[in-house]
Amino acid sequence: MSRLGCVILWISLSLGQALGQAPVSFVRDIAPVLVKQCQGCHGPKKVKGGYRVDTFEHLLKPGKSDAPAIARGKPAESELFLRLTTGDADDLMPQDGDPLPPKQIELVKRWIVEGAKFDGTTETAALAGLLQPVEHPPAPESYPSPVPITALEFGPEGERLFASGYREVTIWNTISGELLGRLGNVAERVYDLAVSAEGRLLAVACGQPGRLGEVRLFDLASGELRSVPVTTADVVFAVAFSNDGNRLAAGSADNKLRLVEVESGKVTHELGSHSDWVNSVAWNADDSRLVTASRDNTAKVFDASTGERIVSYLGHQNYVRAALFHKNGKEIFSIGDDQKMHHWKIEGPKKVNDSSASRSTALAIARIGTELLIAGDDRSVRAFNINIKDESRKWDGHKDAVLSVAVSAATRQAASGAYDGEVVLWNIDEGKIIRRFHATPGGVAGKENPPLPRQGEGRGEG
CATH class of the missing domain: 2.130.10.10 (YVTN repeat-like/Quinoprotein amine dehydrogenase)
Structure with a gap:
């Protein structure tokens, strides 16, 4: 980053603090985005590019490219931020969904600029475990077809x-x-x-x-x-x-x-x-x-x-x-x-x-x-x-x-x-x-479900 860029960055941070802008919280602001948008391809089961984001410890480690995933204070040198903002469709993250909204990208940038601080309990804990329990969407009032009775x-x-x-x-x-x-x-x-x-x-x-x-x-x-x-x-x-x-x-x-x-x-x-x-x-x-x-x-x-x-x-x-x-x-x-x-x-x-x-x-x-x-x-x-x-x-x-x-x-x-x-x-x-x-609330008994996954297609897949 140029000297002018550093000065501008310092001024923006100083203005933010002077205006009472709260620091970015990893647990509150960053972890939910990673869990929802990134973990499906970069978690314990599926590890694209050799990079995982399911714990803070893994988040800091580089993937196969060996480029630093997070360079504290330097978003332009942080592979995570670069993948969120690149114009190359092959490298843009997340690959299986829409690009992150500008506000979320700005939060990631600010978090890195502020030192990529961790405010959770332990860096090895699953990010999902750091989040406040979510309120899940309601079940349908009636089922259009039966669901498998797994329990x-x-x-x-x-x-x-x-x-x-x-x-x-x-x-x-x-x-x-x-x-x-x-x-x-x-x-x-x-x-x-x-x-x-x-x-x-x-x-x-x-x-x-x-x-x-x-x-x-x-x-x-x-x-x-x-x-x-x-x-x-x-x-x-x-x-x-x-x-x-x-x-x-x-x-x-x-x-x-x-x-x-x-x-x-x-x-x-x-x-x-x-x-x-x-x-x-x-x-x-x-x-x-x-x-x-x-x-x-x-x-x-x-x-x-x-x-x-x-x-x-x-x-x-x-x-x-x-x-x-x-x-x-x-x-x-x-x-x-x-x-x-x-x-x-x-x-x-x-x-x-x-x-x-x-x-x-x-x-x-x-x-x-x-x-x-x-x-x-x-x-x-x-x-x-x-x-x-x-x-x-x-x-x-x-x-x-x-x-x-x-x-x-x-x-x-x-x-x-x-x-x-x-x-x-x-x-x-x-x-x-x-x-x-x-056991189908309001549903029509006897409607067929898709074929049962066979051996090797586990219960958690799909």
């Missing part, structure tokens, strides 16, 4: 069933099949649901692929949003309350497992042991251990107090979709894309046996007492007694891939949700259908 959860009394919707969670009466309520202000896609043991709180794992992941906690008595304890740069796939209700575990597409104190909303542990998506998480009976299932082809057991990894199970050699503890707490059941249910001991780890879980991919698992229920994309639910090796009952009744399954100890009922939006309620002891309905 189900019973209330403690067994008479309410919570189901994933589009930008909402729907609540259904299990006796009549009627819609009881709708909880909005959640992200576009809902991936998992958990109700605390006493029935006070609902945790929603949700997100928008490549942009945002959240765990949202709702007070079920009032329906009000209580907190957003987890915010990540990509979707949250799994959430589970500890049995005492004091802690929460969440697994996400940024390959991490997070543990949260429910009362304070504080993340106590952030575990990066997996090298790919964390698809599911479950607690053991005394809340001392956790088991995770991952797209890195492993299931892992962790100490819930220290966060230390106890063991990794490598037996699937394919995506692992879900895992949970045997009632004895010493063994694990896990399922995945190898079409089998693996039964293994934590000590070792050592495989006890494996059983056919589905003719195709096994997608979800639930346990009630000695009964294991497995949902698969062969349109069935399979019931296993954990005390009887290699014996299962196949429950038919769905017309499309079964994506989710939940159980109620209070009523000894199970619920399964399918890609076509249909929910089926089952008598667990007899394996018979009690009721079926489309």
